[in-house]
Amino acid sequence: MTTDIVTPTRGKYDNVSVSQRIERLPLTSFQRFLSFCIFVVAFFDAVDMGAMNFLLPVLAKEFHLTSITTGLLGSIGLAGMLFGALVAGPLADKIGRKTVLMWSIVIWGIAGFGLAAAWNINSLLGFRFLLGLGLGASYPIAITLLPEFLPTQARGKYLTVLEGLAPIGVICAGLITALVLPLVSWRWVFVIEAVPSLWVFVIKRYVPESPRWLESAGRKEEANRIMDNIETEVQKRHGQTLPDIENTAKVEPVIEKASFTELWSKTYFKRTIMLWILWPATMFGYYGMNIWLTQLLVAKGFTIIKSINYVLLINLGAIPGVILTIYLIERAGRKAVLIVALIGTAFSAYYYGQATNMTTLISFGLSLNFFTWMMWPSIYAYTPELYPTRMRGTGCGMSSAVGRVGALAGPYVTGVILTTTMGQSMVFTVAAGTFILAALAVIFLGPETKGRTLEEVSS
Template identity: 45%
Template sequence: MGAFTGAFLRPNVANRLERLPMTNYQRSLFGIIATAWFFDSMDLGIMTFVLGSIKAEFGLSTAQAGLLASSSFLGMFLGAAIAGMLADKYGRKPVFQWSMVFWGVGSLACGFAQDVDQLMIFRVILGFGMGMEFPIGLSMVSEIVPAKSRGKYVAILEGFWPLGFIAAGILAYLTLPLIGWRGIFIALSVPAAFVFVIRRYVPESPRWLEEVGRNEEAEKVISTMEKSVIRANGGLALPEPAKQAAPSLLKGDKRALFAELWHGVYAKRTIMLWALWFFALLGYYGLTTWLGALLQQAGYEVTKSVTYTIYISLAGIPGFIFSAWLLEKWGRKPTCVLMLVGSAGAAYVYGQTASAQAPVEQLIASGLCMQFFMFGMWSVLYAYTPELYPTRSRATGAGFASSVGRLGSLLGPLAVGLILPFTGHTGVFTLGAVSFMIAAFVVIALGTETKGKSLEDVSG
């Protein structure tokens, strides 16, 4: 009974959060986090549109271009793993802020790189910041939004990635002929100043504060949130929290955060997530990072390759919206499998179309289908992952899953650069299709459903 001492004296933070209606207050917090995510996504996605120009300026081989494209993912691998542990130890908010500083400085430095070696180093720094931000943003949204809306909002958060990707393409289309790829990197460093908005308006996760024993701070944050929700809800009284508080372990009962990922029910979930992230990201980044450069290699000029890639990416918007709806209607596991299998089939068809030098209309149509499923896949990944771990190790679990995925991200563009001269477009997209199918089989075999459950219920 010692582990549950005091657990039933009053409703805990989780019960108080779960009974809050969704209002403009929570949506504003979500909007701030999503805006930071959007800027981050622009920085990550821009390489798709400028890689061809960088390759031409430095006279890179396909293998060297693949290594450059992969460099940011090395930083993301390190950033995601470190940030998760730091966020579970020191809090979500400070780590989230530092992530923006790293990617802002890295992007600015990329604009002043004197050679490809410097550019790779600065892309690693930029990637480190992006790797930090993704799992922390997930944890923050998951811990603020109640269970009945959590899947939808986390999926919508991921939807800011295709929006950022498309915005990066539009920026490249409008400015690449004027300021070059260097000017674009410098311009993309400016939104890092958004860190000051995060610092002022976004609170620390009250779930995390309570978990680490900072009860007075947790009480202050949750009370402020309750008052803000009441105001945003027209002054209506809040429903009573659950009479019986969900039990929470005392600080002394916690296992080491990383070790907990491999204990009991979490071990199976960790294996599933690591394999899912690795193969899904290997397939995704192996293909999308090279989309623009592959079109240029096929004979399209720079502006047309950028334009076609933007057109193709537009399907990501309905893709993530459909996925967000399906997550709550159908469930995480079946939606994940559908998006992965759809990504595999569409990628294979796109590769066949590109290699056959089919009419542009067919190329764009098959590309639209591919991006629809791939961006829908991202929505499921980000909604599903943080739900599978308890608050005390959520950021660590999401961070390491994302980090392992970055290994796939790193290997994908590099592998494409190595095999492209031998297999052409068909081999490249077949590699992506196989990766997606492996990820789907892993989810079928090891995945568990979390739809409609509170984070505490899922954690057990």
């Protein structure tokens, strides 16, 4: 199974859109394999980002960092993610999803090996920024590319699975750290987590360019060739003739270029405002809490290894959260699930910050991760559905980039709060407020997308 293409019947599909061809396809092992290739990228993105949460106290000790400098180390990777998302989204709309995704993987692989070789705080900060650059580019492109291969009935579920792999990646990062640190240097954690960048060769060989993007760029013949190959593979696995395409009205290729200003046009204004509140608010709260979780437990008197183990334990709450979201996302809809998740995350964050003993700390920690990992898959399923193909990369990339501003500020603000008399509980109170703000934005500005094609939602 490769991305090599078969010769199409010239003119056969001139009167139908790529969307019509994709929507009629039954789900088979072929689409699942394409999705798996993209899932792996998202999974190792999460592993690489999660590693810093667990290694932060180790690196703070190794390089004699103050709490402010430690916060900077947490934030610098998020600054890289901001720039990565800013560049990658519009670039993917201009030159294609696949090329940008591959280069982003190469960048975070190089950065991972660089972190393993870091010799002082400046090199650590530099490679951490580069890692963020690659991760910030790859994640929004993954959520842009995946739904463009899938029919409506599978889109929400598969996007939820993609983002649902993130907590598993974080747990794996913690397990790797907990297993490696007692045996060898922390540098080997970065080596182990950089090796999966070799997956770029699998992407190159097996994942085609998005046919929806090719069509939107006016490259209809290329889009048809890829669709011919996809249909051949699907029919081979399905074992039956594919259903007819009902509407065969002439479809003209859309050659309009994506424009930043179009995000603010009458059609997309409310959606853009909603996303530009949702993303920075949730990322500020999430990264402000999470990148400090291990460090906060160390401050309570636990050893580094025991703190890592406790963080791993509360991360297990994410798994049922993801599973429930996969079940609900097509039934209740993205908007409803997201609102419940945001409110649940806010209350859990507040009470986690008020916990005075280990039992309540773990209980509300599990609850916090349960609702958090209902929230993230819902956001990542929701965002790419709100813009048309020609500007989906720009819309996702810009939303992610604006979100990274919040993510960048969160750990630093947390570091500042911890130097005052307000203490740890204020960190989680502030985070809870940001999740409530995000919920209000979705309630009043967000449309529902359940059961509608990408083209219907974005029109």
